[in-house]
Amino acid sequence: MSKLKAYLQLTRPANLVTALADILAGVAIAQFTYYSSYIAPGTLLLATLGLYGGGVVMNDVFDADLDAVERPERPIPSGRVSLQSATTMGLLLLVAGIIFAAAYGPLSAYIAALVALGALVYDKWAKHYTVFGPLLMGLCRGGNLLLGMSSVPQALYDWGYLALIPVAYIGAITLISQDEVHGGKRRTLYIAAALYLLVHVVQLVVAFMQGNGLLTVPLVAAHAWMVGRPLLNAINNPIGPNIGKAVKAGVISLIIMNAAWCMAFGNWHLALIVVVLLPISIKLARIFAVT
Template sequence: MSTLKSYLQLTRPANIVTAIADILAGMAIVRYPFEANPAYWLVLSTVGLYGGGVVLNDVFDAKLDAVERPERPIPSGKVPLQSAAFMGISLLVLGIISAGLFSLLSVEIAIAVALLAVLYNRFAKHSALFGPLTMGLCRGGNLLLGMSAINTSLPEWGWLALVPIAYIGAITLISQDEVHGGKRRSLYIAASLYTSVHAIQFLVAVNQKNGSMALLLIALHALLVGLPLWKALQNPIAPNIGKAVKAGVLSLIVMDAAWCIAFGNWPVALGVLLLLPLSILLARAFAVT
């Protein structure tokens, strides 16, 4: 059981739940008829893509983690490095194949996300600029993967993928100082990106005549990410930064639910919100960052 848990830890299960929320939000944005076809393939695709990406993150960071985080599955010896590498690649392939079983556009987006994940893990992650940008592109691609459920809607709504790019860029920027503590400058930049995200969400919701209802979830999301970030700004030590990163990741579900309401899909918004307690529960058993 401990071995199985170690392998699961590599995939960050709580984070994978947030990736599923992205897919549902993307489908809600393009007004996909969920009752006709739940699009299981796209959900399975994001499980593979996200899981594979974070597993390979630990593979590429094995030497660094041996010094900074020796308790992790690979440096602790609970999961052999080669086994983890095979697992990560297999999950990415699963994500691509699953997308291909849905549509040609979906598989093209999945391939792009997989390549971006490898690029981030191998080269970009240690760059203050390209690390947050590349990780943001991965999450933006994930939202586009959900939108690919109705490919004719991408020209109209594809630009919304810029929002998770900015949001995840902010989280990644914060997380770069998670081990040793950080500087307030990065936290202020993240705060400005968060504010921009909330403003865009609200404006889109107003344009769709759903501003007042979406505002409730947007405000909740701002509270969930704002309080930990404020504490980190007051005292930018590693534990506070870690909490800010964790809050940013898990509360993605609330942001995705806000997208669903912004486009008038209450049932899917409720379904997305129900993923939050699952993600929180998984976060208690498995590390998020």
């Protein structure tokens, strides 16, 4: 059982749930209808599990030497999972993600392949750069939203630009996460706050354009509260533990941000399903590390 938990820990289960929320938000934005088929959400949800899981496993593979110093309790440096086993697992998950996406269609496979490539480039090189790292990680998350939109290919032309919003959001989280071990500067946290605000404003504008503004406001407000409190604490005292809590809140509250997208496009059924994912992610976050 402890061996299984070690392998699960590598995949960041709480984060995997947020990736599922990305796909459901993309499906809602695409206005996918379920009356004739359920294949899109099924295969694309499996695809994102492979892509996200593989990406975070490979992150730990490339960070094995650093984690041996800074986080020796993690599965690889602690010896609970060998480096070779973790590498095989990570690559197989990425390939599985592309295969599941291809089961829906070539466009979905193309997006999945780009996300997998982006994850590997980030894990190996980009994360060591202050700007390029957060940007690429944001692009991977934006690609995940596009993967959900690919359920209706035309939606990529109509609404594909909305993938820039998770780019900004995840970019903010990745930016501040660079200081979660040793502490950071308030300037970085203020930049993150500005990017969060941009996300909220765009979501509300789109929601009101779609005629669903009033229904979306509570979800946007809830998301602002979830990310705002720990971020404010980190701004007041930018030490490592506070920044870590801000990062954790930013990741988990992605679920509420995605629920807001569902509501903005009038799909309250999917919004409800996505909201239900939140307590699942929170529960998993108490068992497995998020960052």
